[in-house]
Amino acid sequence: MATKHDENAPTTVRVIKTVSVFPKSLHPQQIIHLSNLDRQCPLLMYVVFFYKSSGAFQNLCLGSIFNCLKSGLEETLCIWYPAAGRLNLNPSDGKLNLWCNNGGAVLVEAVTDVKIIELGDLSQYNEFFEHLVYKPDFHGNFSEMPLVVAQVTRFGCGGYSIGIGASHSLFDGPATYDFLHAWASSSAILKQKRGTELFKPAMTAQSSGPDMKFATGTLPGVWNSNLALKTFHLSSAMIESLKSKVFGERRGSFSCSSFDLLAAHLWKARTKALGVRKGAMVCLQFAVDIRNKMVPQLPKGFSGNAYVLASVALTAEELEAGSREAIVEKIKEAKNSINNDYVIAYNQALDGPQGSLPQLNELTIISDWTRMPFHKIDFIHGDAAAYVSPLLSPIPQVAYFMQSPIDLRGVDVRIGLHPQTMDAFSHFFLPPTPIIFCSFLFHYTSSFSLS
DSSP states (O other): OOBOOOTTSOOSEEEEEEEEEOOSSOOOOEEEOOOTTTTSOOSEEEEEEEEOOOGGGTTOOHHHHHHHHHHHHHHHHHHSGGGGSEEEEOTTTOOEEEEEOOOOEEEEEEEESOOGGGGOOTTSOOGGGGGGSOOOOOSSOGGGSOSEEEEEEEOTTSOEEEEEEEETTTOOHHHHHHHHHHHHHHOOSSSOOOOOOOOOOOOOOOOOOOOOOOSOOBOSSOSEEEEEEEEEEEOHHHHHHHHHHHHGGGGGGSOOOHHHHHHHHHHHHHHHHHTOOTTSEEEEEEEEEOTTTSSSOOOTTOOSOOEEEEEEEEEHHHHHHSOHHHHHHHHHHHHHTOOHHHHHHHHHHTTSOOOBOOOGGGEEEEEEETTOOGGGOOSSSSSOOSEEEEOOOSSTTOEEEEEOSSOTTOEEEEEEEOHHHHHHHHHHHSOOOSSOOOOOOEEEEEEOOOO
């Protein structure tokens, strides 16, 4: 992943055992052809679930929790059988496809003397989190890399973490949420097993559509960056205050989601904080779920990458001078432009030569997780997780909008910025409010290379 660790640094997490987990019932081997969307990022994306100590499982041994998770995963892999497979390179065209070979997932049992409270604010990235996930050795051969890995770690306080890595070629955000929810439902740890819905696996790429151009391409110079990751907590009161400030008395007659407003607000704040020259073109890109955009619509529980990037482009001067209301309208127009023809043509465009996207100072990317309440997935004892933290992504500059676990309509915004621009961004981004804002920075050096 993106963080480089000192091999000689002592680790405070001790691995007890590592096992392969296979489907309870093996599925006939087959090749599933991935779409171009699925092939864009064939990497494991990690999240860590934190469950604080509870009297309900204080005396429950780690081995028992491990075995329940293993049994639940075996059952889940029977339904989500592609997750037990491997990516496979087609020698005839050099493209990755999905080989459903029952190769299995990996589950790790670990312990640490560290107490969860010692990690501080769990919403803020901490390099220690990187020790709470299993990272298989990868030397460029995708056929050897599992598509699902997990590590359950018992803390010195009696709490637990479950760190999970899932291949982005198999799961986008909603598909990841559905898979993890199904797994948790099948793991009877201090609760009754719940029935799980049968989900369909990956989508086959479409092969026809209009000839259109899209803002697809490779990102320049993102893999070696000194950045600071920070999570901003926007309460529901802050968001309502911002809506009132932007729309005033016209709020009732102006349709605007929290995402549209926060995306416009963040784009303006980030561009201004970075000091982009006025004549430069700046671009906002954000993922749009296409499950209901396709004809016919994709089935409920569809697993794969069912999103495209919508784009809005302006000069930095136009963005700064434009009202948030006007920017919101452009974002809504971009979202409404996504239809079946757009999706097919977008997928085709990924097959062609890829140019370079704008420099990251001029490109703001947002990933919306607010409709995926990961913290409500109860792997262990029926309670919501204290927090679910995504680990370092391949592009740490991406802004993640996440549902707050303590405020239903609140939004946690995690973003990577250079330390020298963080204060300016905070000034432009945070709405005026009497609520005290508490957070800290974590500095890291990312070093990442595509294989």
